[in-house]
Amino acid sequence: xxxxxxxxxxxxxxxxxxxxxxxxxxxxxxxxxxxxxxxxxxxxxxxxxxxxxxxxxxxxxxxxxxxxxxxxxxxxxxxxxxxxxxxxxxxxxxxxxxxxxxxxxxxxxxxxxxxxxxxxxxxxxxxxxxxxxxxxxxxxxxxxxxxxxxxxxxxxxxxxxxxxxxxxxxxxxxxxxxxxxxxxxxxxxxxxxxxxxxxxxxxxxxxxxxxxxxxxxxxxxxxxxxxxxxxxxxxxxxxxxxxxxxxxxxxxxxxxxxxxxxx
Amino acid sequence: xxxxxxxxxxxxxxxxxxxxxxxxxxxxxxxxxxxxxxxxxxxxxxxxxxxxxxxxxxxxxxxxxxxxxxxxxxxxxxxxxxxxxxxxxxxxxxxxxxxxxxxxxxxxxxxxxxxxxxxxxxxxxxxxxxxxxxxxxxxxxxxxxxxxxxxxxxxxxxxxxxxxxxxxxxxxxxxxxxxxxxxxxxxxxxxxxxxxxxxxxxxxxxxxxxxxxxxxxxxxxxxxxxxxxxxxxxxxxxxxxxxxxxxxxxxxxxxxxxxxxxxxxxxxxxxxxxxxxxxxxxxxxxxxxxxxxxxxxxxxxxxxxxxxxxxxxxxxxxxxxxxxxx
Numbered sequence: 001x002x003x004x005x006x007x008x009x010x011x012x013x014x015x016x017x018x019x020x021x022x023x024x025x026x027x028x029x030x031x032x033x034x035x036x037x038x039x040x041x042x043x044x045x046x047x048x049x050x051x052x053x054x055x056x057x058x059x060x061x062x063x064x065x066x067x068x069x070x071x072x073x074x075x076x077x078x079x080x081x082x083x084x085x086x087x088x089x090x091x092x093x094x095x096x097x098x099x100x101x102x103x104x105x106x107x108x109x110x111x112x113x114x115x116x117x118x119x120x121x122x123x124x125x126x127x128x129x130x131x132x133x134x135x136x137x138x139x140x141x142x143x144x145x146x147x148x149x150x151x152x153x154x155x156x157x158x159x160x161x162x163x164x165x166x167x168x169x170x171x172x173x174x175x176x177x178x179x180x181x182x183x184x185x186x187x188x189x190x191x192x193x194x195x196x197x198x199x200x201x202x203x204x205x206x207x208x209x210x211x212x213x214x215x216x217x218x219x220x221x222x223x224x225x226x227x228x229x230x231x232x233x234x235x236x237x238x239x240x241x242x243x244x245x246x247x248x249x250x251x252x253x254x255x256x257x258x259x260x261x262x263x
Numbered sequence: 264x265x266x267x268x269x270x271x272x273x274x275x276x277x278x279x280x281x282x283x284x285x286x287x288x289x290x291x292x293x294x295x296x297x298x299x300x301x302x303x304x305x306x307x308x309x310x311x312x313x314x315x316x317x318x319x320x321x322x323x324x325x326x327x328x329x330x331x332x333x334x335x336x337x338x339x340x341x342x343x344x345x346x347x348x349x350x351x352x353x354x355x356x357x358x359x360x361x362x363x364x365x366x367x368x369x370x371x372x373x374x375x376x377x378x379x380x381x382x383x384x385x386x387x388x389x390x391x392x393x394x395x396x397x398x399x400x401x402x403x404x405x406x407x408x409x410x411x412x413x414x415x416x417x418x419x420x421x422x423x424x425x426x427x428x429x430x431x432x433x434x435x436x437x438x439x440x441x442x443x444x445x446x447x448x449x450x451x452x453x454x455x456x457x458x459x460x461x462x463x464x465x466x467x468x469x470x471x472x473x474x475x476x477x478x479x480x481x482x483x484x485x486x487x488x489x490x491x492x493x494x495x496x497x498x499x500x501x502x503x504x505x506x507x508x509x510x511x512x513x514x515x516x517x518x519x520x521x522x523x524x525x526x527x528x529x530x531x532x533x534x535x536x537x538x539x540x541x542x543x544x545x546x547x548x549x550x551x552x553x554x555x556x557x558x559x560x561x562x563x564x565x566x567x568x569x570x571x572x573x574x575x576x577x578x579x580x581x582x583x584x585x586x587x588x589x
Contacts, residue, residue: 003380006380007377009377013373014363014366017366017367086363088360088361090361091422094349094352095378095379096346096349096379097379255327258318
């Protein structure tokens with residue numbers, strides 16, 4: 001545990017170096033900004049056409065959170081995929097450190113990028129579709145937002161652990177990201193889903209966090225959403241624990257089968 | 264206490280073929296391997312591709328589990344005692360992979376220093392020393408993606424030494440390098456040995472093992488065929504002479520005739536571009552050159568030379584036709 005800060009810092013440094021090469025001004029202005037804003041705009045306009053400004057506001061909040069969450073889930077899985085691609089996995093396995101904090105650091109810039117995307121959605125779309133949301137409520141929602149982002153990262157880890165010995169990491173994490181779009185109440189109220197599907201949505205991280213965030217943005221006090229956030233955190237912890245156990249198991253199996261470098 | 268002790272080590276891999284009708288097949292990569300390496304020794308493991316060299320290195324460096332037998336490094340079991348063992352060993356696997364291409368050379372080593380829990384005050388001093396050792400000081404701040412293959416391999420060595428390991432595993436470290444880069448890397452390995460490191464080197468380059476190693480084990484199809492000093496291995500072919508024939512278009516029939524000659528002990532074929540180089544091992548071979556050439560009737564002979572046998576010839580003799588895959 002003593003070395004965790006050192007390992008975390010090292011992961012952040014590596015992650016930042018990686019991102020700084022990838023994110024050139026051309027990439028930011030020609031791809032990242034338009035893609036983020038246009039994707040959110042697409043769903044918001046769809047919601048506007050279906051249910052007017054109230055549903056558009058609903059979709060705005062949902063997409064704001066999903067933008068960051070989706071990126072976080074994929075990033076976690078991507079970090080693991082990258083290790084396999086670069087052939088660094090055997091060195092990680094054979095290192096004496098617990099490399100969980102390093103991996104956490106490695107995915108941190110992914111989260112920061114996700115948050116930047118949220119800010120972009122806010123800047124470009126909030127003035128048009130965020131009617132009735134006060135700046136104070138927006139600030140009050142930030143902690144809930146960050147907690148939800150952290151809980152969904154556990155899902156990203158689980159996805160990475162499941163696909164560790166396979167070549168499907170990107171495929172599975174993307175599918176999970178889109179599944180969340182359907183199941184977590186992002187573009188339409190959770191209640192319109194069939195009961196069985198609602199049950200699936202309730203078992204995923206983000207669903208309760210998003211409900212709590214919406215309530216706070218509508219002016220509800222923290223006390224009213226404490227229950228929802230407790231469930232959100234509990235779900236995140238469960239996913240995190242399962243991911244941790246599965247990851248350790250996968251690595252042990254990989255030492256037996258020798259297939260850790262396949263990708 | 265020996266640095267490495269391996270007793271009856273075995274390792275099987277299960278491979279699967281087919282999509283709908285999946286068939287499983289068990290491949291034996293290591294079969295009852297036993298050997299010891301003494302502290303400070305530079306030990307070579309020589310063998311063709313697929314002989315089991317990498318599998319053995321990975322087991323010893325705790326990345327892979329054996330199927331049977333046991334192995335100890337520095338008195339620690341490679342299966343049970345990984346926590347104590349890992350900080351004390353270093354490993355370098357061949358090839359260009361295993362580095363973070365978007366990080367600089369220095370950042371790569373720093374990253375692994377952190378992973379190996381090297382205290383910051385130690386790594387601050389050691390990283391420049393290692394960069395100096397492998398001749399990368401001037402290029403340390405550049406991203407690895409711009410490095411040549413030789414530079415990447417040297418960086419691998421520096422990375423493998425970051426925790427100042429007692430035992431260093433080098434798995435075909437010069438593979439794919441140009442002759443100059445390979446020679447530079449061999450110099451680094453020799454210097455590490457002089458500095459007292461125990462080195463376990465795998466290679467399929469005979470001259471590399473001959474130049475560097477104190478003892479060598481020849482491994483083929485997962486089994487150790489012979490283990491001794493390079494000089495003793497060469498004694499296997501001390502009574503032989505080697506006739507090297509560079510030629511074009513040698514027919515399989517001509518090769519069979521040549522192999523059937525009563526004086527010929529082994530023939531190794533080395534394909535270099537479109538030219539085939541036949542290395543014919545025969546006692547008193549010089550006196551039989553005209554007969555050999557006659558047996559190669561129909562082939563276009565470019566050049567014929569005779570020479571004294573090397574470790575490579577001993578290797579060819581030991582492995583027979585399996586040596587062709589080298």
